[in-house]
Amino acid sequence: MDNSLIDQIRSANDIVDLVQSYIPLKHVGTNWRGICPFHNDTRPSFYVSQPKQIYKCFACGKAGNVFTFVQDYEKLSFIEAVKKLAQRVGIQVPERERTSVASTKRQQLIQVYKSAAEFFSQMLFEHGENALDYLKKRSFDPQTAKDLSLGYALPSQKALLNHLMKEGYGVSLLKESGLFGEYSGALQDLYRDRLIFPIHNNTGDVIAFGGRIMEPRDNVGKYINSPGTELYTKGKELYGLYKTKYNISKMDYSLVCEGYFDFLRLYESGFSNAVASLGTALTEDQVYLLNRFSKNAVMLYDGDAAGIKAAIRGGLACISKGMQVKIAIFPPGEDPDSFILAKGKDAMQALIDQASDIISFMATSEQTQSPVKERIEQILDALRLLQDPIQRELSVKEVSEAFGISQNALLSSLRRSTTSYAPKQAQEAVSLPETEIPDERYALILGLRDIESYKLLASELNADYFTSRLPKHIFNFLRDNLIEAGTIDAAALLDAAKNSDIRDGLAELLFEDSPLPDLSKLIRDLKLRKIQRDLEALDNAISADPENRDLLSRKSELLRVYRMMTKKVVNKVLY
Numbered sequence: 368m369d370n371s372l373i374d375q376i377r378s379a380n381d382i383v384d385l386v387q388s389y390i391p392l393k394h395v396g397t398n399w400r401g402i403c404p405f406h407n408d409t410r411p412s413f414y415v416s417q418p419k420q421i422y423k424c425f426a427c428g429k430a431g432n433v434f435t436f437v438q439d440y441e442k443l444s445f446i447e448a449v450k451k452l453a454q455r456v457g458i459q460v461p462e463r464e465r466t467s468v469a470s471t472k473r474q475q476l477i478q479v480y481k482s483a484a485e486f487f488s489q490m491l492f493e494h495g496e497n498a499l500d501y502l503k504k505r506s507f508d509p510q511t512a513k514d515l516s517l518g519y520a521l522p523s524q525k526a527l528l529n530h531l532m533k534e535g536y537g538v539s540l541l542k543e544s545g546l547f548g549e550y551s552g553a554l555q556d557l558y559r560d561r562l563i564f565p566i567h568n569n570t571g572d573v574i575a576f577g578g579r580i581m582e583p584r585d586n587v588g589k590y591i592n593s594p595g596t597e598l599y600t601k602g603k604e605l606y607g608l609y610k611t612k613y614n615i616s617k618m619d620y621s622l623v624c625e626g627y628f629d630f631l632r633l634y635e636s637g638f639s640n641a642v643a644s645l646g647t648a649l650t651e652d653q654v655y656l657l658n659r660f661s662k663n664a665v666m667l668y669d670g671d672a673a674g675i676k677a678a679i680r681g682g683l684a685c686i687s688k689g690m691q692v693k694i695a696i697f698p699p700g701e702d703p704d705s706f707i708l709a710k711g712k713d714a715m716q717a718l719i720d721q722a723s724d725i726i727s728f729m730a731t732s733e734q735t736q737s738p739v740k741e742r743i744e745q746i747l748d749a750l751r752l753l754q755d756p757i758q759r760e761l762s763v764k765e766v767s768e769a770f771g772i773s774q775n776a777l778l779s780s781l782r783r784s785t786t787s788y789a790p791k792q793a794q795e796a797v798s799l800p801e802t803e804i805p806d807e808r809y810a811l812i813l814g815l816r817d818i819e820s821y822k823l824l825a826s827e828l829n830a831d832y833f834t835s836r837l838p839k840h841i842f843n844f845l846r847d848n849l850i851e852a853g854t855i856d857a858a859a860l861l862d863a864a865k866n867s868d869i870r871d872g873l874a875e876l877l878f879e880d881s882p883l884p885d886l887s888k889l890i891r892d893l894k895l896r897k898i899q900r901d902l903e904a905l906d907n908a909i910s911a912d913p914e915n916r917d918l919l920s921r922k923s924e925l926l927r928v929y930r931m932m933t934k935k936v937v938n939k940v941l942y
């Protein structure tokens with residue numbers, strides 16, 4: 368879809384009008400205010416600016432424009448949100464906009480997967496009697512298949528291939544899609560006669576498929592999964608998260624299960640805050656993703672030894688990221704699917720309510736078969752990775768109580784082997800500070816108020832003048848996105864910000880309308896700070912190499928500039 372059409376759709380939808388069709392807003396000052404739909408709250412922290420056409424929640428940080436609001440609220444992909452808003456104001460969007468307009472390889476692959484997913488799900492209801500029968504046999508409602516966009520791959524070597532070629536995709540792109548195998552030079556469908564589970568990333572794009580056979584076949588794996596592509600890395604996504612993330616953050620906990628059918632059963636039974644790890648244990652990437660929506664998780668893995676082991680491993684990975692984890696204990700041989708089917712959803716809810724904290728589970732459960740010392744070491748390993756010292760201290764206390772071992776003994780053991788992680792911590796210590804230097808923020812705020820100010824900022828400074836992490840990123844982002852801009856269009860700028868940290872930070876700066884110091888004064892102060900930093904670095908270099916003439920002359924030049932810039936300002940304290 369071309370950018371001018373997107374601009375047209377964005378400006379035809381007024382942000383206040385749109386948001387008000389979802390949640391009530393009240394007029395306060397120049398803004399509108401309401402209760403944030405993206406986190407659980409009773410106070411109105413959610414602000415909408417009509418002049419800027421953007422919103423920002425000052426409690427959870429979510430920010431964006433009309434597109435992101437609809438995307439996040441309705442869990443849609445960007446293109447879907449654009450189409451929906453086009454429809455809302457009666458703008459026609461050309462239906463078949465495929466590879467020709469998608470600029471990057473990634474976008475092209477997303478289009479391929481979207482087309483493939485649509486084809487598979489259409490086939491399920493048109494030709495997938497055996498797949499539907501299979502779901503019926505396992506007592507799944509066809510509506511669940513619809514809700515989760517399940518599909519069916521025809522028992523043919525070319526069905527998907529021919530369909531996608533007809534849609535206009537080129538062979539070389541299809542080759543790279545991972546959806547086909549190559550046999551003596553010809554492409555063949557990878558998935559044949561299988562029930563298809565589309566795997567979405569958390570923003571709702573289909574990026575991979577899992578395909579399951581319905582009758583056991585010789586020499587044929589039960590599942591085929593998409594290979595790694597530019598879109599998909601195994602172990603990075605959580606199945607179902609795109610559907611449940613909103614509820615996970617509202618309910619403030621997630622249910623983590625292992626497989627597709629566990630997820631389906633939980634989802635169908637009204638447990639709308641589940642995800643499936645699609646592997647034996649949660650990976651670090653998956654934990655990172657999950658942690659963004661809630662810090663609390665309940666592990667729902669199989670009740671056998673392997674399941675418990677996986678639950679503990681995944682649970683400890685969560686702990687090392689500062690999450691709180693519980694383990695629900697199924698009867699041996701049961702998993703969420705079989706358990707709900709046999710005992711019903713109330714029994715499932717009871718099991719979740721009775722889930723035990725992972726540390727006390729590891730201390731007391733007879734199902735963890737490893738020796739006590741090994742279990743404690745496992746926990747300490749996780750705690751060593753925990754960045755937050757307070758959280759670490761609290762967890763040590765918990766371990767001490769659960770296992771009946773003194774906190775001192777645990778702490779000294781924790782310290783003793785921390786050295787092996789020292790390089791990692793040292794590396795993080797040199798990364799840029801999170802805390803912002805106010806002047807850097809102010810300069811950006813002023814630069815965002817009008818394009819002339821931005822041009823002044825961009826011509827006088829570069830990214831080296833920014834020392835705090837987010838302002839530096841935002842400065843770089845603006846440099847890349849405002850090169851040819853004639854005005855500052857807040858809402859359009861947020862569209863360009865694909866990184867949510869940058870988008871949320873940017874929105875906060877855009878919302879700021881309190882009076883600030885003069886921009887040229889701020890620029891001068893930032894320059895002086897930079898000179899001070901450079902001087903410090905030079906001094907260090909000189910003390911290591913006192914005879915180096917080059918360093919000495921650079922220092923005297925810097926001092927000259929510094930004196931010139933500060934001539935009229937006596938005794939100015941910059942730090």
Ligand SMILES: [Zn+2]
Pocket residue numbers: 403404405406412413424425426427428429
């Ligand atoms: Zn919020």
